[in-house]
Amino acid sequence: MLQKQNTLDPNKWIDEYADYLFNYAIVRVNNSDLAKDLVQDTFFAGLKSAKNFQGKASERTWLVSILKRKVIDHYRKINSKKGQAEVRMNFYNDGENEGNWLEERVPQDWNNASEKAIENEELKSQIDVCIDNLPEKYAMVFRMKTIQEFETEEICKELEISASNLWVIIHRARTQLRKCMEDNWFNN
Amino acid sequence: MFKRLNITCDEATKICDKNQYGEITILEKIKLKIHFLNCVICKLYTKQNLLLSLFYKKQAEACKKVHHCLTSEEKEVLKQKIKEVKT
Numbered sequence: 001m002l003q004k005q006n007t008l009d010p011n012k013w014i015d016e017y018a019d020y021l022f023n024y025a026i027v028r029v030n031n032s033d034l035a036k037d038l039v040q041d042t043f044f045a046g047l048k049s050a051k052n053f054q055g056k057a058s059e060r061t062w063l064v065s066i067l068k069r070k071v072i073d074h075y076r077k078i079n080s081k082k083g084q085a086e087v088r089m090n091f092y093n094d095g096e097n098e099g100n101w102l103e104e105r106v107p108q109d110w111n112n113a114s115e116k117a118i119e120n121e122e123l124k125s126q127i128d129v130c131i132d133n134l135p136e137k138y139a140m141v142f143r144m145k146t147i148q149e150f151e152t153e154e155i156c157k158e159l160e161i162s163a164s165n166l167w168v169i170i171h172r173a174r175t176q177l178r179k180c181m182e183d184n185w186f187n188n
Numbered sequence: 189m190f191k192r193l194n195i196t197c198d199e200a201t202k203i204c205d206k207n208q209y210g211e212i213t214i215l216e217k218i219k220l221k222i223h224f225l226n227c228v229i230c231k232l233y234t235k236q237n238l239l240l241s242l243f244y245k246k247q248a249e250a251c252k253k254v255h256h257c258l259t260s261e262e263k264e265v266l267k268q269k270i271k272e273v274k275t
Contacts, residue, residue: 010274014267023256036262043270091198099196107233115239118246127247145209147248152211171202178240
């Protein structure tokens with residue numbers, strides 16, 4: 001029996017796949033302009049390499065695989081950005097106190113730690129502000145894991161990082177976020 | 189052997205963060221419990237972390253309801269650009 005051969009039809013790409021690809025990109029990079037650029041780059045790259053399309057995968061799967069590379073490229077770029085503000089230290093880095101809390105970063109009791117705030121719109125925007133204040137790499141991994149609720153394995157595969165690397169990033173992001181929320185919400 | 193179970197606050201809070209996603213091992217759990225015996229700060233961190241997780245979870249729920257789409261104008265612009273590249 002002949003296997004169905006998939007073909008490419010670039011004239012239909014925008015109408016059929018643009019929204020899907022845009023949504024795919026935005027849940028990962030959380031930035032609408034950037035997501036748009038990635039989708040556009042994906043279509044351009046697709047046109048350029050259309051001759052290499054073998055028809056084994058569906059058109060959409062093929063386009064997504066291109067977009068996946070674009071997302072990894074973006075992650076690598078923000079990961080290696082020179083002079084990127086590292087997340088602020090919370091623990092002693094070396095010496096006999098290595099791994100202990102820095103005095104000025106020790107968690108404080110919270111004045112206003114009520115669960116009832118959960119429906120509060122201001123709380124939600126404060127969380128967003130604090131996440132946006134993180135270095136981009138930390139924000140991206142934290143959002144994928146915590147807000148988009150991706151499996152650890154999935155994130156590691158998509159960004160080509162190890163699980164231990166992921167947990168270090170999550171840890172730094174969360175300690176930093178905790179401090180930001182403490183200063184701007186709980187003890188404000 | 190017991191020395192290996194001793195961890196720093198940095199490691200303890202890292203385990204605690206991982207635990208927010210239910211992904212710690214039994215050994216990590218033991219290390220964390222032992223650390224708590226001597227460290228009220230990390231215990232407080234853990235308590236506060238639970239509340240934060242609750243808030244983040246709510247944020248996640250709201251986020252999942254949104255389906256992002258391009259506007260038709262944005263699509264037209266894209267189509268035009270693709271046409272230019274093709275020719």
